[in-house]
Amino acid sequence: MSKLNVAIQGVLGSFHHQVALRNFGEDIEILDFTTFEPVARAVANGDADFAVMAIENSIAGAILPNYDLIDRYGLSIRDEYYLPIGHQFMALPGQTIQDITEVRSHPMALLQCKAFFAQHPHIKLKEDTDTASVARDIAAGNWKGVAAIASSIAADIYGMEILAPDIQTVKSNFTRFIILQKESVKPATEANKASIKVTIQNQKGGLAKLLTLISENGIDLSKIQSIPVIEKPWEYAFFIDLVFEDHAIFSQTIEEIRTSFGEVKIFGEYISRKCN
Numbered sequence: 001m002s003k004l005n006v007a008i009q010g011v012l013g014s015f016h017h018q019v020a021l022r023n024f025g026e027d028i029e030i031l032d033f034t035t036f037e038p039v040a041r042a043v044a045n046g047d048a049d050f051a052v053m054a055i056e057n058s059i060a061g062a063i064l065p066n067y068d069l070i071d072r073y074g075l076s077i078r079d080e081y082y083l084p085i086g087h088q089f090m091a092l093p094g095q096t097i098q099d100i101t102e103v104r105s106h107p108m109a110l111l112q113c114k115a116f117f118a119q120h121p122h123i124k125l126k127e128d129t130d131t132a133s134v135a136r137d138i139a140a141g142n143w144k145g146v147a148a149i150a151s152s153i154a155a156d157i158y159g160m161e162i163l164a165p166d167i168q169t170v171k172s173n174f175t176r177f178i179i180l181q182k183e184s185v186k187p188a189t190e191a192n193k194a195s196i197k198v199t200i201q202n203q204k205g206g207l208a209k210l211l212t213l214i215s216e217n218g219i220d221l222s223k224i225q226s227i228p229v230i231e232k233p234w235e236y237a238f239f240i241d242l243v244f245e246d247h248a249i250f251s252q253t254i255e256e257i258r259t260s261f262g263e264v265k266i267f268g269e270y271i272s273r274k275c276n
């Protein structure tokens, strides 16, 4: 039987890679890309069975362009995964923090460690494609004075020394990843969460009306994100995550939103994996 192809952004040891292995097991084929767009494309054109895509982080917030990719490439959300993120500040063995003049990492990782770098202003920040590829490149190029921010798994794989552990601004740091596939998935019978998109006209009280409707139906709105409608400057679509106990009430709520606001796109119905 052929292995599952799973598209990710990042290389061996990246956080995406870790989520792919934890979610699908070790016996998979990883298709790795340096940016998110080819990840979405690989699923849309059938090269990959699934994709793993980071969507928001508890310190740095949403990865807005990824909402647009899911929408534009017609992808379905089949599941979600919350990964605890510990960022290790690492370099070639034998150096101290004072020897480091530059740190490279994924922009989301740099954002999650802002407080640490405020205390070390001699270190220049540079955005790179992913956390682990910087560790790999430092090792391959024998670059002294350059550090990576990546996981301890990446430090082991690429032979880096950790100069400062867990440098994320708050210890408890999570990234929420979504698992994507092409066709709309038959929802799990126990699905209690859904991701939807609603476009509402800019009219007085429009958003308040939508939120009231959701709340009065007893549904928990766990996330709302506005995304610009690029063909219509200054109009916004709302990407909303809803958590519910009763699927029938969720379906009825969607019908009520359709009646009042027009088209509602459902990206997926799945099981909430959030643990408090």
Ligand SMILES: O=C(O)C(=O)C[C@]1(C(=O)O)C=C[C@@H](O)C=C1
Binding pocket: 009, 010, 013, 014, 015, 016, 017, 054, 057, 085, 106, 108, 109, 129, 130, 131, 132, 175
């Ligand atoms: O660079 C990595 O290792 C990634 O998997 C990317 C990524 C992200 O896209 O947010 C994943 C988790 C962390 O939030 C930091 C970076």
